Amino acid sequence: MKDKKKRGITKSLIAEKLFEKFFMIIGLSCLIVLLLIMLFLFGEGVPILRDVTLSDFLLGAQWYPTSVNPRFGVLPLIAASVAVTLLASVIAVPLSLAIAVYLAELASPRVREILKPAIEIIASIPSVVIGFFGMVVVAPFLQRQFDLDTGLNLFNAALMLAFMAVPTIASISEDAISSVPVSLKEGSYALGANRWQTIFRIVIPAALSGIWTAVILGISRVIGETMVVLMVAGGAAVVPDSIFDPVRPLTSNIAAEMAEAPVGGSHYHALFAIGIILFIITFVFNIIADYLSNKYRFKEN
């Protein structure tokens, strides 16, 4: 009787151990997926270096992947991504910070209960719908208003992307602002500062690393966003010299050309190489954001 019970216990202990191992293996799947992504991106992207040198690829100003003498210079695409991202950030960051401050410090509970879900709704709208709206509503408006050749351009794309980046930046910044200790604020009030002075000189500086995390994650999302720029940015693979020029960012270039690139050809490899560039950029941004948010958590304790 006793023996039987003992055996039951050892049996379930073995089961426990086995399940822990099993859970660990499943738990590794994210890392495995990440490794597979790198493996396949590099496996399919690096062969482009048989056709062009790395510097010609990154710094070449001509992207003619399907001509008889194909050119694979991604500089115009990188320039487009950078320009769109910068402009979108310039629009999105002040807006998001205003919303974050409003939600964390000023809004009445009632307004919060409307504004917060509204921000989450913005985050959930599919990007293709935003792109569609930019294409059929914003583009004709811009074209008429500024007398342009086309409303599908850098500015339109930046506007739509800024709208999409607001939820990310606003909600993470709001968390950072809300977690600033009350004692800091009380100290500031006690010294005679008013609410705005307290927010601007005490609360925001104290929340700064969290706000940076928010901004970096928001920018990283903007760089990687595809459908909006595919539908709205205009698609010209030229380095832009005005914010109303049509452009062709990295992501949209992949989406637009993958269907016509024969598997295993130079064009196919070139598009995967662009994927490597995107992967590295967003990877670095995420590492920075991770680092900052850990630092910030440490500060809180």
Add this chain to the structure above:
Amino acid sequence: MLSQQAKSDAIEKAAFSLIRIMSYLILAFLIFIIGYIIAKGYSALSWEFISEMPKDEMTRGGIFPAILGTFYLMIGSALVSIPIGIITAVYLTEYAGMPLLVKIIRVGVSNLAGVPSVVFGLFGLSLFVVFLDFGTSILAGSLTLGVLNLPVIIRSTEEALMTVPRTYREASLSLGATRLQTIFRIVVPNALPGILTGVMLSLGRAAGETAPIMFTAASYYAPELPNSIFSEVMALPYHIYVMATAGTHILETRHLQYGTAIILILLVLALNSIGLFLRYRFRKQLKG
């Protein structure tokens, strides 16, 4: 002294007004986008629109195959992401045996969350479509969307598991339950609403994403409904994209594009609202 006081009061007032205006601006823009799409598209909506096949080169008829395809992709991706995601989250929160490994996995999860969706598309194309030879198919698209959604499920499950009080675990263990029993009979059931939130959000994402399925699952037009997991499918987001940008009937089918956008927005909003509502209830229940 007084004038300085008055000055800083004026600055405060101006700053607060500006903040308020900027916050309402976003709200107004959201209402404008949704309102505009509904106003332009609701005339296209009818029972036939969601239940019939497209006709006459998609210039008339319904979008039933796109709705069905989106459902297939949602279910397929859920079958991949839910079990793997929940088990990963259980491992991360309930087993702290190897803190370094847990830390590395967490970094991996947050990096996976940051990978652009079009890069997931490239990954799905090279691994599932070409290397494993699944072709452009429901299977390849579901797997791609499934791995894309892993971080969504893992994060919300982790958050939900962490809110279950430690005393529950201790009580269960002290009553002689094993760790496994504690996890599956006490911790997971108590965290269920929070886990469901993640499931709903991930379904919404699977329904709305376009770039990952462009090269892995979606077809421009399929005359027949898919008959196996190796069939290509039409899907709502891709349907909006192709109708709005390709073909010869872009302007004539504008109202159908708006109509499809409404259906997609409704689907995604419904899934997200259920998810957010569950989370709201869950948090309230924990508090009070």
